[in-house]
Each structure stands twice: as structure tokens, then as C-alpha cells.
Amino acid sequence: MKKIAIIGAGISGLFIANLFKKNSNYQITIYEKNSSINLEDGYGIQLSVNSVKLLNQIEFNKFQNDKKFNPNQIDFHLIKCSEKICDLNISDFNSEDCKYTTLKRSDLVNFLKKDLESSIKTNYSISNIDQENQRIKVSFENHETFECDYLIISDGVFSKSKNLISKNKIQPRYNNTLAIRGLISNASKIDCKNISLFLGPDFHHVIYPINPNGDLNFIAIMKYELTADEQKNHSLSDDENFIKRILDNVPFETKEFLDEIKELKIFPVFVSNNFYKPKNNNIHFIGDAFFAFPPSFAQGASQSIEGAYELFKNIESNTENRFFKNRVSKTKMVNNRSKFNQFVFHLSNPLMIFLRNISLKRLVKNKRFLESYLGKIYR
Numbered sequence: 001m002k003k004i005a006i007i008g009a010g011i012s013g014l015f016i017a018n019l020f021k022k023n024s025n026y027q028i029t030i031y032e033k034n035s036s037i038n039l040e041d042g043y044g045i046q047l048s049v050n051s052v053k054l055l056n057q058i059e060f061n062k063f064q065n066d067k068k069f070n071p072n073q074i075d076f077h078l079i080k081c082s083e084k085i086c087d088l089n090i091s092d093f094n095s096e097d098c099k100y101t102t103l104k105r106s107d108l109v110n111f112l113k114k115d116l117e118s119s120i121k122t123n124y125s126i127s128n129i130d131q132e133n134q135r136i137k138v139s140f141e142n143h144e145t146f147e148c149d150y151l152i153i154s155d156g157v158f159s160k161s162k163n164l165i166s167k168n169k170i171q172p173r174y175n176n177t178l179a180i181r182g183l184i185s186n187a188s189k190i191d192c193k194n195i196s197l198f199l200g201p202d203f204h205h206v207i208y209p210i211n212p213n214g215d216l217n218f219i220a221i222m223k224y225e226l227t228a229d230e231q232k233n234h235s236l237s238d239d240e241n242f243i244k245r246i247l248d249n250v251p252f253e254t255k256e257f258l259d260e261i262k263e264l265k266i267f268p269v270f271v272s273n274n275f276y277k278p279k280n281n282n283i284h285f286i287g288d289a290f291f292a293f294p295p296s297f298a299q300g301a302s303q304s305i306e307g308a309y310e311l312f313k314n315i316e317s318n319t320e321n322r323f324f325k326n327r328v329s330k331t332k333m334v335n336n337r338s339k340f341n342q343f344v345f346h347l348s349n350p351l352m353i354f355l356r357n358i359s360l361k362r363l364v365k366n367k368r369f370l371e372s373y374l375g376k377i378y379r
């Protein structure tokens with residue numbers, strides 16, 4: 001039996017653990033640095049059909065219907081005057097049991113961890129990776145060690161494991177944007193059945209349902225320069241002066257939503273700069289530890305799930321040497337679209353905005369374009 005150590009109990013680590021659990025040739029252990037699995041983040045997540053299809057292999061289709069939602073379309077608006085530009089029918093990519101899904105991140109994590117309780121070890125923060133010969137020895141800050149055949153690293157965008165292996169050569173970079181997120185309940189002016197995307201200069205926000213009860217997720221992405229010290233300050237999100245300064249900069253029209261928001265949180269968005277391939281063929285990165293995108297294509301969780309599935313399949317069929325190259329090519333495609341979306345959403349020149357809106361109206365109804373821009377990612 002092959003021993004697999006998984007570092008980090010986020011979406012990608014928990015999903016790959018579920019897949020290996022079904023195969024008796026593997027024994028998995030998940031090491032999580034926190035004392036419990038983080039279920040506090042009540043915010044929402046969007047899952048496109050590419051990841052829902054894979055989640056259904058572990059019976060996500062049977063997961064409680066009152067905890068997830070299937071929006072049909074994305075409505076594009078201008079923040080100014082809330083004028084609607086156009087709508088894009090995302091349900092065109094749906095099939096009978098595989099639909100674009102929105103839900104609370106905590107509900108997804110709860111679903112992913114339900115059959116794994118005995119395999120998760122909390123309070124295990126990785127401190128060293130010894131990879132002599134092909135056998136891998138992992139050490140933790142609590143002085144325990146573990147030897148394994150495969151090491152799967154899923155400890156997020158600030159991956160300490162990646163720092164250990166790359167000797168601090170690979171660091172994420174600040175994306176020059178802040179994320180403002182929170183929850184809204186029963187907002188009268190908002191469509192509770194679809195995704196509403198509001199575009200403004202250097203700013204956009206998205207509101208979408210996370211269940212059928214009228215609970216909505218609010219997420220805004222704001223262009224904002226931070227000093228090097230601010231970027232390193234991990235308690236910046238809790239600094240009241242900082243929060244006030246940011247909220248003062250939010251467009252006037254968005255402020256009406258902010259008054260209704262619960263659990264408001266502001267945090268800097270960090271993304272990956274480049275890829276890192278470990279020399280040891282039995283060590284692999286997945287999820288944000290593999291590569292973190294700007295959030296403007298809402299593909300972070302979906303790609304984490306896709307990457308986890310690909311690695312599982314590759315390890316199962318002894319073709320793990322193919323994993324890195326294949327994942328890099330899909331990741332580049334998603335990253336380019338994420339960066340392009342952010343650029344287009346944040347345009348500030350009136351002429352460019354005018355041209356963007358005309359193009360958007362045409363492109364969202366152009367099947368060939370949608371098949372190429374979204375279909376290549378979603379299918």
C-alpha cells in the first residue's frame with residue numbers, strides 16, 4: 001500500500017483525499033496547520049460545470065439542495081446608474097445533473113470533509129521536507145515526522161511547503177487589487193436568481209445567490225496600490241483605519257450595498273508569478289499552491305478541483321510525470337483569461353468603455369466566441 005501525505009485541508013487537498021480514499025491501494029493522511037478546518041469564512045464560491053462534473057464523482061449531486069444554487073445567467077451592469085449592459089447565459093454549458101453552481105465555501109468544505117474525519121490531522125504545520133532517494137520524510141512544527149511515497153502539497157497561495165522545496169525562490173506577488181467581501185440577506189433591489197456583475201473604473205463587484213433562501217454573496221475587486229510594508233502586514237485586514245480608508249474609496253453607487261453587508265472583510269489579493277516543478281517525481285503541487293489566479297474569472301476553486309482530479313488519475317495510472325506539463329498549459333489559459341477579464345472590467349477611459357460595452361453585447365450572444373472563451377475552460 002502506498003502512503004500519501006497531503007499538506008493542507010483546503011478545497012484541493014480535501015477533494016484529492018476523497019478520490020484516493022476510494023482506492024484501497026493508497027493510504028492518505030491530511031496534515032492541516034490550524035486546530036480545526038476553517039469553516040468561518042461564510043463567503044461564497046462559484047463552481048463552473050468542469051468542477052461540478054468531477055465533484056459529482058464523490059456524490060456532490062446528492063448534496064443538500066437548500067445549500068447550493070444554480071444561477072442561469074450573468075447580468076452585466078455599469079456601476080454608475082446600475083444600467084444593464086447585457087446578459088450571458090451560463091446555463092448553456094449545463095447538462096442534466098451538472099450545472100453551474102454557487103454556494104458558501106464553508107458548505108463545500110463541510111461536504112468535502114464529511115468522510116475524511118479519521119484521515120485529517122490538525123495542528124500539523126509543515127517545517128521540513130527531506131527528499132533523499134525517492135522516499136520522502138516530512139517534519140512538522142510539533143516535532144512529529146512522517147515518511148511517505150507521495151507528497152501532495154495543497155497549502156494555498158502562501159505555500160510554506162513551496163518555500164521549503166524552492167528555498168524561498170518562488171513567492172506570490174500582490175495583484176494590485178483588494179478584495180472586499182461579505183454577505184447580504186434578502187436585498188430587495190438585487191436579482192436573487194442570477195449573478196450580477198457591476199463594472200466601474202478600476203473597480204468591479206459581483207453579487208450572487210449562495211442558496212435558494214435569498215442569501216447573497218458580495219465580492220468587490222478594487223485596484224489599489226499597497227506599500228511593501230503594507231503588503232507584508234498580515235493584520236492589515238483588521239486595521240480599522242485601513243478599512244475606513246478603503247471604504248471611503250468605494251464608488252458611491254456601491255456604498256448602498258456596503259450598508260447591508262454582514263461579515264465584511266477586506267484583504268489584499270496575491271497571485272502566482274510563475275510555476276515551480278519539484279525535482280522529485282513523487283512531490284506534486286495542487287490548488288493555489290500550484291498556481292493562484294486573479295479572481296476575475298472565478299476559476300480558483302474549479303481549477304483546484306480539476307488539478308486534484310488530474311493528479312489523482314495520473315498517480316493511479318503511474319503517469320504522474322505528465323501531470324505538471326498538462327496542468328501548466330490549462331493554467332496558462334485560465335490565467336490569461338483572468339487577467340484579461342480584470343483589465344476589461346476595470347476600464348476607465350470613456351471611449352474604451354463605450355467600445356467595450358458594444359463588444360460585450362455582441363460577444364455574449366456569439367456562440368463561437370463563447371465556446372472558445374468559456375467552453376475551453378468549462379468543458
Ligand SMILES: Cc1cc2nc3c(=O)[nH]c(=O)nc-3n(C[C@H](O)[C@H](O)[C@H](O)COP(=O)(O)OP(=O)(O)OC[C@H]3O[C@@H](n4cnc5c(N)ncnc54)[C@H](O)[C@@H]3O)c2cc1C
Nearest residue numbers: 008010011012033046125126155156179287288300301302
Ligand atoms: C477574492 C477571491 C475570490 C474568489 N472567488 C472564487 C470563486 O468565486 N470561485 C472560485 O472557484 N474560486 C474563487 N477564489 C479562489 C479560491 O478560493 C481558491 O483558489 C481555492 O480556495 C484554493 O484552494 P486550495 O485548497 O488550493 O487552498 P486553500 O483553500 O487556501 O487551503 C489551504 C489549506 O492549507 C492549510 N495550510 C496552510 N499552510 C499550511 C502549513 N504550513 N502546513 C499545513 N497546512 C497548511 C490552510 O490552513 C488551508 O486549510 C477566490 C479567491 C479570492 C482571493
